Amino acid sequence: MNPMQSDFLFERASESHFAGDLPCARQLYMQILAGDATHAGAMFRLGVIGLQEGVPADAILWLQRALAIEPGQRRYREALAQAWAMAGRHAEAADLYRDLLADDASSADLWCGLGSALQAQGALREAVDAWRSALQCDANRGDAWNNLGNCHRLQREPGEAEAAYRRALAVQPGDATALTNLGTLLQEQGRDEAALDSLRAALAAGPEAAAAMINLGVQLTRLGHLDEALPLLERATALEPHLAHAAYNYGVALQAHGGLREAEAQYRRALALDPSHAQAANNLGNVCRDLGAYRAAREAYETAMRVRPDLVDAYNNAANLMRTLGSLDEAHATLRKALSIDPSHSATLNNLGNVLKDSGDLDEGVECFRRAAASEPGNVIAHSNLLYALSFQATDPQVILDEARRWSAQHEAPLSTARIRAHAGSAHGRRLRIGYVSADFREHCQALFTTPLLAHHDRMRFEIHAYSSVARPDATTARLAAHVEKWHDVRTLSDAALADKIRADGIDILVDLTMHMSDGRPLVFARKPAPVQVAWLAYPGTTGIEAIDWRLTDPWLDPPAHDGHYSERSWRLPHTFWCYAPLDSEPEVNALPAPQAGHVTFGSLNNPCKLTDTTLRLWARALDRLPTARLVLMAAEGDVRHRLAQRLARAGIDPVRARFLPFRPRDAYLRSYHEIDVGLDTLPYNGHTTSLDALWMGVPVVTRIGPTVAGRAGWSQLANLGLAELAARSDDAFVEAAVNLATDLPRLAGLRATLRERMAQSPLMDGERFARGLEAAYEGMWRAAAQ
Secondary structure, X not given: OOHHHHHHHHHHHHHHHHOOOHHXXXXXXXXXXXXXXXXHHHHHHHHHHHHHOOOHHHHHHHHHHHHHHOOOOHHHHHHHHHHHHHOOOHHHHHHHHHHHHHHOOOOHHHHHHHHHHHHHHOOHHHHHHHHHHXXXXXXXXXXXXHHHHHHHHHOOOHHHXXXXXXXHHHHOOOOHHHHHHHHHHHHHOXXXXXXXXXXXXXXXXXXXXXXXXXXXXXXXXXXXXXXXXXXXXXXXXXXXXXXXXXXXXXHHHHHHOOOHHHHHHHHHHHHHHOOOOXXXXXXXXXXXXXXXXXXXXXXXXXXXXXXXXXXXXXXXXXXXXXXXXXXXXXXXXXXXXXXXXXOOOHHHHHHHHHHHHHOOOHHHXXXXXXXXXXXXXXXXXXXXXXXXXXXXXXXXXXXXXHHHHHHHHHHHHHHHOOOOOOOOOOOOOOOEEEEEEEOXXXXXXXXXXXXXXXXXXXXXXXXXXXXXXXXXXXXXXHHHHOOOOEXXXXXXXXXXXXXXXXHHOOOOEEEEOOOOOOOOOHHHHHOOOOOEEEEOOOOOOOOOOOOOOXXXXXXXXXXXXXXXXXXXXXXXXXXXXXXXXXXXOOOOOOOOOHHHHOOOEEEEOOOHHHOOHHHHHHHHHHHHHOOOOEEEEEOOOOHHHHHHHHHHHHHOOOHHHXXXXXXXOHHHHHHHHHHOOEEEOOOOXXXXXXHHHHHHOOOOEEEEOOOOHHHHHHHHHHHHHOOHHHEEOOHHHHHHHHHHHHOOHXXXXXXXXXXXXXXXXXXXXXXXXXXXXXXXXXXXXXXXXXX
16 A cells, blocks of 8 residues: 555544544554554554543554554553553553653643552552642642542541542532532531532532432431432432442432332342342341341342351341341351451440340340440440340449449430420420330230220320331231320431421420330430430330439339439339230130149249349259259250250259240240249349239249349239239248249149239239329429429
8 A cells, every 4th residue: 555545544534533433443444554564553543442442452452563663652652551541450551651751740641640540559649649740730630639539538538538629629610520529528527418518519510410319319318318319319220220329229218218118129129230239138138127028138138148248237137137036046156257257346246245145145245235335335226235234134223323324424415415405384274295205016015014004094184195116017006006196107217306306296205115125216315305204114224314304113113212223213103113914815824734744833934134143043942942843944946045954054953854945926925834833033133024924824923022123023013913922032032932832732723713813903904093193193293394
């Protein structure tokens, strides 16, 4: 091919190239090379087409051939550096940029290229120097300022990163990338409102940019602005239907809004687009768990752990599901795996503490809670679990009070400065508004006590509100709601949002039913949304929360000398702390089993965490006096039973004399009492609901009165039944009471035949009397607050 033909074809090829017709341009360049194999310009242009089409291997091949012919061509070398970078061969790119800069250190473009190559290799400090050099050449390079900010951010230098992003925006005020980077940086720092402003500006700069919608939607979701977040994230999924990240974040917002089915669909969509999206699998597991689809939840967690073996959250969620299903050994093993990944992970230590506590390994569980709280001082759940667990371990109420005050100093005090003080005013001419807060308005033992109260409240004098955080409402939820004037489903509200709602509802007296137990809302009460706040029912000890004014108790649980055990003032109800209302369909009482069995059977169907060594040693003394007696206990199958059997042996009870029952649904659990003659109480934490269940099934319970409120439940219940002789004030008296009762079968038979009716006629089951006494307490608290 002669030079004129070559020049003509090259001109035509260039015209096609610049017009964007790459196939035609390629054909013409190749035609040139067919006639002139040394045409470096055509090779270079073919290399550029490789870059334009995102095929760096082709680009590298042609550019290297061009440089072999014309080694000194700077533009060939610059294009080859870009091709190395596109191919992910950043070390070669950096070396070539350094060579180019040796010839011309005044090029901002070359410094930017070097900065990108170094940053991609993780050589962040050198990359910072390169970006700064680029900016010395051209201070108006917004992209360089932005990338400098990214480098500082990767080096955990947020102040320098923010300054660089703001310089980028000073150069290019509407730059969506810099606005997004600044917004996500502020988000990481907890500067939520400033982050929101920046992310809104990023979306305004690119109104149809799905990435901007996602980033803003994520921040809005974090702040609870779901009504604004959901349309944005839905729009992002429509714009980017093949983007797993868009579907995932839309699922997060739907889940937070309570749309579990819709969230499930988005997580499944994200996984279909990206099977390795571990967070989508983990969240899918959480949604399926909340929907009650436990098998699907487990499969999702297993997927998350398989595709990302270091995702500690998935191990924790899987273990919590196993715990819910009673597979404590499996939960224990899974949490140990999680700790091998991160030995100081607070949530894992907390969850392991729960499993150990449920397994009866109380001391080790308490230690796990302590480690969890120390590892992450802001972990309110772990600290609450520690405080609650001390009720099962501590015999000195001061130990519990001290920890409760530490809880308050750590978690309540930071909220007190922002607390809006609510003052008790006049309720003249209107009813007092009472609000009950719980996550257990469902099939749960708590409903045995809330039902008779809610059913007997005086609607002429009180306006009753219920704030329910129930994840899966059931028939019990509906039954309780029928007794409440204003039912509020608040499961998706944050603590701050719930406190605002309670305040807006004008609640006069706010009553907590859960506190430091599972799914409690103590930080709602710490915000003082009502002028009078009261603790009652599930959590037995002091809350430690200064914003809670009163705790309900009774004369047997708390004599006046105990008032110093609590941060709250104690209000003693006239008769009993509990009013018990078993279901209509519950099993009948059977005949005393001892005559047919040929021996007396002691029993305790309490959680193994109550079976302390002190308890077992005390029981051993009674069993030693009655060599033919047997013992029935409740414990999960597997290692839990094995360890409990070992502890029985160490306490002096032959494990052969013990029979273990699994955890069962309520009907089957109550039928377990058909084989028990005498109940033995635990200490320092007595049976509460469990003892009432036993008494309802005709099984008398011998209790040991303890020094803490949790250890005086048996005394209160028996006193209200006129059976105070079964409550012992010493270990010797406990053993004598248990032995005397077990050896007096006529008395046992008589108690079995009459206990249910005795309970029905006692204050323990008189809902109307209980409600009147509690309402009088509320009115007294209100008067005291108004003074």
